[in-house]
Amino acid sequence: xxxxxxxxxxxxxxxxxxxxxxxxxxxxxxxxxxxxxxxxxxxxxxxxxxxxxxxxxxxxxxxxxxxxxxxxxxxxxxxxxxxxxxxxxxxxxxxxxxxxxxxxxxxxxxxxxxxxxxxxxxxxxxxxxxxxxxxxxxxxxxxxxxxxxxxxxxxxxxxxxxxxxxxxxxxxxxxxxxxxxxxxxxx
Amino acid sequence: xxxxxxxxxxxxxxxxxxxxxxxxxxxxxxxxxxxxxxxxxxxxxxxxxxxxxxxxxxxxxxxxxxxxxxxxxxxxxxxxxxxxxxxxxxxxxxxxxxxxxxxxxxxxxxxxxxxxxxxxxxxxxxxxxxxxxxxxxxxxxxxxxxxxxxxxxxxxxxxxxxxxxxxxxxxxxxxxxxxxxxxxxxxxxxxxxxxxxxxxxxxxxxxxxxxxxxxxxxxxxxxxxxxxxxxxxxxxxxxxxxxxxxxxx
Numbered sequence: 001x002x003x004x005x006x007x008x009x010x011x012x013x014x015x016x017x018x019x020x021x022x023x024x025x026x027x028x029x030x031x032x033x034x035x036x037x038x039x040x041x042x043x044x045x046x047x048x049x050x051x052x053x054x055x056x057x058x059x060x061x062x063x064x065x066x067x068x069x070x071x072x073x074x075x076x077x078x079x080x081x082x083x084x085x086x087x088x089x090x091x092x093x094x095x096x097x098x099x100x101x102x103x104x105x106x107x108x109x110x111x112x113x114x115x116x117x118x119x120x121x122x123x124x125x126x127x128x129x130x131x132x133x134x135x136x137x138x139x140x141x142x143x144x145x146x147x148x149x150x151x152x153x154x155x156x157x158x159x160x161x162x163x164x165x166x167x168x169x170x171x172x173x174x175x176x177x178x179x180x181x182x183x184x185x186x187x
Numbered sequence: 188x189x190x191x192x193x194x195x196x197x198x199x200x201x202x203x204x205x206x207x208x209x210x211x212x213x214x215x216x217x218x219x220x221x222x223x224x225x226x227x228x229x230x231x232x233x234x235x236x237x238x239x240x241x242x243x244x245x246x247x248x249x250x251x252x253x254x255x256x257x258x259x260x261x262x263x264x265x266x267x268x269x270x271x272x273x274x275x276x277x278x279x280x281x282x283x284x285x286x287x288x289x290x291x292x293x294x295x296x297x298x299x300x301x302x303x304x305x306x307x308x309x310x311x312x313x314x315x316x317x318x319x320x321x322x323x324x325x326x327x328x329x330x331x332x333x334x335x336x337x338x339x340x341x342x343x344x345x346x347x348x349x350x351x352x353x354x355x356x357x358x359x360x361x362x363x364x365x366x367x368x369x370x371x372x373x374x375x376x377x378x379x380x381x382x383x384x385x386x387x388x389x390x391x392x393x394x395x396x397x398x399x400x401x402x403x404x405x406x407x408x409x410x411x412x413x414x415x416x417x418x419x420x421x422x423x424x425x426x427x428x429x430x431x432x433x434x435x436x
Contacts, residue, residue, distance in 0.1 A: 046367045062267030129358040130203045140370040
């Protein structure tokens with residue numbers, strides 16, 4: 001429980017996450033007011049994905065906070081679990097606020113799950129810029145293209161169907177936990 | 188010249204740059220294959236306004252690679268070199284070696300343009316050859332001038348990403364902005380539905396250099412498109428150069 005509280009404390013005090021969240025919400029509102037045709041969340045989801053990536057990748061940025069974290073919480077799988085719970089609790093209201101501003105409330109769970117996928121990739125890649133490139137290309141370009149061109153794939157894509165979104169989130173978080181467990185934290 | 192060589196080696200030594208290189212090279216040909224069925228149907232139904240566009244249209248997705256290259260050229264300099272030394276960045280070393288900042292920026296831009304132009308040329312050739320292979324004469328090969336214009340567009344997008352990252356000094360912001368804008372339903376394209384002026388945003392106007400049948404509210408000739416695009420890139424590079432010259436590194 002302490003670990004979860006610590007992780008929440010880290011997430012809600014990180015300036016880069018505050019900046020990402022407020023920029024995302026501001027842009028969502030702006031696009032809604034402009035009356036952009038189509039789904040607004042389709043575009044501003046990018047900000048939420050960046051949020052997810054930063055939530056895990058920030059530990060590996062200059063300063064190497066991950067070493068302090070591991071010193072305090074040496075059991076790595078427990079740490080991964082605490083981080084996942086903390087991120088879900090923090091991501092839900094952010095995703096919810098974005099969905100409300102975009103007028104697409106039912107999308108909240110799907111978007112929250114996509115943030116967990118982004119966090120998994122961020123934790124595996126450990127390089128924020130590279131992880132952002134991968135996650136955004138996947139969600140904003142590859143997924144819509146595949147869904148449009150190969151309709152049969154829509155059931156399996158992380159951003160189109162409900163069960164698939166859940167499976168992708170669980171799979172990415174599990175992969176990230178495995179990497180955290182077995183890989184040297186310094187490399 | 189030695190500065191350009193050094194910048195080339197630095198750029199090609201970055202793992203993320205290779206992500207950009209490979210993504211740029213492979214995305215467009217992959218899209219040709221993915222789009223093959225839809226393209227055939229579109230030609231058969233006669234809903235394509237300009238058939239000669241089809242070969243070049245799929246190239247657009249590959250500029251993602253050029254964007255990533257433009258971003259990492261700068262963002263790698265500002266990243267902390269090690270976890271133990273969060274204040275130490277490669278830029279300090281770079282500026283010690285090449286103290287004249289304008290010269291450094293020019294060398295970086297030259298190295299980036301070279302890499303991106305080679306990437307663009309290879310991708311354009313591969314994409315057009317693959318299109319010919321899959322559709323035969325149903326999709327006529329575009330005139331060489333248009334292919335050159337496409338490679339030019341490709342290079343300018345790389346420079347645009349470079350300039351924006353220099354201004355923002357943050358790879359994540361620039362990359363997010365650029366990728367959101369190259370999504371399937373591009374953000375600038377949607378803005379053209381709100382105001383016709385959005386057709387002059389760099390990514391939309393630049394595409395007019397080599398595509399004919401773009402659905403926007405204003406008519407833009409390829410030459411105008413080239414001029415406006417160059418103006419965007421030159422303007423942003425000038426701002427970036429001024430800031431880089433004036434700000435503390």
